[in-house]
Amino acid sequence: MKHFRVNVHIVPRKGLLDPQGKAVGDALHTLGFTALRDVHVGRYLVIEMAAADATAAETAVREMCARLLANPVTEDFEIAAVTAA
């Protein structure tokens, strides 16, 4: 077994009202970042774990997301990186 570090982004599902993202976006507009189109505020998790290889680590984290880390009704998740730690 090797050690891996898996980075996961969890964001509000597209199309759902994201009031937090909107509030941050409005603040950035006020600061003069007028080119800004949209902001989404989510969570970023770093999971350290043992696995046979990177694929196995990613598979396990996908299951973690499906069962606990992301709410399937309101959130999408994306595995940003799997690196050997």
Add this chain to the structure above:
Amino acid sequence: MKFGIVSFPGSNCDDDALFAATETLRQPAVKLWHKDHDLQGSDVIILPGGFSYGDYLRAGAIARFSPIMREVAAHAQRGGPVIGICNGFQIACEAGLLPGALMRNAGLQFLSMPVTIRVENTGTHWTSRCHAGQCLTMPIAHGEGRYTVDSETLEKVEGEGLVVFRYVNALGETTDAANVNGSLDNIAGVRNVAGNVVGLMPHPERALDALLGSTDGLVLFESVLAAVHA
């Protein structure tokens, strides 16, 4: 009839629910610790309000994995009455006992105020003593109460009459202004198909005494008493 009130770490309305059961309704009641594996003969389960597990990850997301929740799910499966109030509603949704999810209030503010809700469905253990269209005033106190569900499930929820309460104005109308947290279709509470499990964001257990401003919560508890004795 024995009430079982689940205490999770961070629950803060469990004592209110206990008081409602023992002092207002004069029924036996027991607090069930989240690590317990047995409902101690409870006929009715209350998942109370609060901030279980500090709302870490998402409100209710971690509480649903507490050992007691397996027993609560089995009780619900057998047709036993369960009510999820506020955080308890969030937990019931996370646990899949009820459809949908509760998200951050549209206005981002924590809302602590009385609201009016309209009874949409009287075919549940918790609303059988209400009449359809009855308006009830009770307090809310939440930051994450915006009811959300995917469009496919919404069709089922609306089509099968699973909406139990909606936020309304003083005239009983579902307006945007009355929809304080921005819930889909003004939904304040839903039921499961069988009608034994109901969840809502407002607090009926805090509306049982005129001293506290409203006794409108009483009818929910009278309904469940009638349902269990029937």
